Amino acid sequence: TLFKNQDGDLSVLDDRTVAVIGYGNQGRAQALNMRDSGVENIIIGNRGDSSKEQAKKDGFEAYSMDQAANKADILFFLVPDEVQPQVYKEKIEPYLKEGDVLNFASGYNITYNLITPPENIDVIMIAPRMIGTMVRELYEVGDGAPSFLAINQNYSGKAKDIGLALGKAIGSTRSGIIEIDSFALETKSDLLMEQGLIPIILNAMIAKYELEIAEGMPPAGALLELYLSRELGYIFEKMAEQGIIGQMPLHSQTSQYGQISRIDELQEGEAEEVSYNDIKKFMGRQLRNIGNGKFAREWSNEQQMGYPVFHRLFEKYNNSEMIKEEQKTIKELGLSNDLT
Numbered sequence: 001t002l003f004k005n006q007d008g009d010l011s012v013l014d015d016r017t018v019a020v021i022g023y024g025n026q027g028r029a030q031a032l033n034m035r036d037s038g039v040e041n042i043i044i045g046n047r048g049d050s051s052k053e054q055a056k057k058d059g060f061e062a063y064s065m066d067q068a069a070n071k072a073d074i075l076f077f078l079v080p081d082e083v084q085p086q087v088y089k090e091k092i093e094p095y096l097k098e099g100d101v102l103n104f105a106s107g108y109n110i111t112y113n114l115i116t117p118p119e120n121i122d123v124i125m126i127a128p129r130m131i132g133t134m135v136r137e138l139y140e141v142g143d144g145a146p147s148f149l150a151i152n153q154n155y156s157g158k159a160k161d162i163g164l165a166l167g168k169a170i171g172s173t174r175s176g177i178i179e180i181d182s183f184a185l186e187t188k189s190d191l192l193m194e195q196g197l198i199p200i201i202l203n204a205m206i207a208k209y210e211l212e213i214a215e216g217m218p219p220a221g222a223l224l225e226l227y228l229s230r231e232l233g234y235i236f237e238k239m240a241e242q243g244i245i246g247q248m249p250l251h252s253q254t255s256q257y258g259q260i261s262r263i264d265e266l267q268e269g270e271a272e273e274v275s276y277n278d279i280k281k282f283m284g285r286q287l288r289n290i291g292n293g294k295f296a297r298e299w300s301n302e303q304q305m306g307y308p309v310f311h312r313l314f315e316k317y318n319n320s321e322m323i324k325e326e327q328k329t330i331k332e333l334g335l336s337n338d339l340t
């Protein structure tokens with residue numbers, strides 16, 4: 001189901017105190033948007049540091065996380081997923097009371113039972129499909145970040161009305177709120193993007209770079225063509241506006257023919273090296289490991305061990321020739337200044 005502007009009624013939030021726990025990327029953006037939408041009783045819970053000061057500067061009453069949790073009826077839990085289980089145990093759970101609403105922006109911890117809320121509260125998710133700064137910037141120009149809505153526990157019987165009101169308040173009905181059946185669907189979609197799609201795209205980019213370098217192309221040239229010119233980013237933007245096939249006329253006919261004929265070669269299994277089915281099999285394995293919790297266990301274990309693989313791999317790729325050349329090129333061409 002898609003919910004738009006006419007949906008959602010903010011009056012279900014009347015007389016309720018909304019606490020935004022975690023005043024970071026999402027927390028700040030969502031709190032400011034809600035206030036501008038007319039939600040009256042918003043307080044902030046953050047550990048005592050610059051973010052808490054920022055919240056006060058922005059004109060909010062700011063408390064410690066446990067104090068805010070204690071005062072609120074509706075809690076936005078917007079600290080990073082990795083720290084949520086511990087923060088929840090120590091600062092949130094002891095203060096939850098019957099009829100409270102716990103709102104997540106990500107399905108991860110509920111999906112993998114790393115957080116198990118009491119049965120006598122509503123557990124909902126309004127998950128923006130956008131980074132925090134954009135959640136705010138879009139709102140300020142009269143637009144909004146689209147969100148997923150999911151209901152995990154509906155103790156009050158009104159969880160969906162509350163979720164829609166919160167989604168409206170952060171600006172999401174301006175573009176659209178899509179209701180999905182479970183937190184797990186959001187988790188899978190998110191993780192499959194990260195673990196299935198992006199690794200394939202980035203490997204393909206590395207392969208293109210290496211092949212061109214071997215042909216004598218200077219690294220800066222290969223990298224500009226690949227992504228530093230922003231042409232690729234621009235094409236993806238046009239796909240969102242006009243569609244994958246719809247944006248094709250922006251390219252030359254040679255380009256269009258080359259693209260569509262080779263897309264079809266992979267689709268039809270006519271390429272001898274790799275097929276669409278191989279790509280789908282790789283993705284399918286990632287999805288299985290996401291679904292059966294194998295990835296979540298691997299990642300929990302990695303955190304407990306002090307991130308050895310995480311650090312080793314960052315080191316490995318930061319020290320690769322391509323990334324060294326990339327950093328050099330970004331500096332030499334002054335690309336890190338925002339060109340837009």
Ligand code: NDP
Nearest residue numbers: 022023024025026051078079080081083105106130131132
């Ligand atoms: P941030 O990294 O911006 O951190 C949010 C807040 O958490 C900050 O206020 C930070 O406090 C606090 N925090 C960090 N570590 C700790 C800790 N150990 N103990 C107590 N507080 C801590 O998070 P995001 O806003 O990116 O993410 C919040 C939620 O939103 C997550 O569930 C995420 O999955 C979801 N989300 C994020 C998106 C994104 O693009 N970033 C998109 C959609 C959803 P301080 O400022 O004091 O360090």
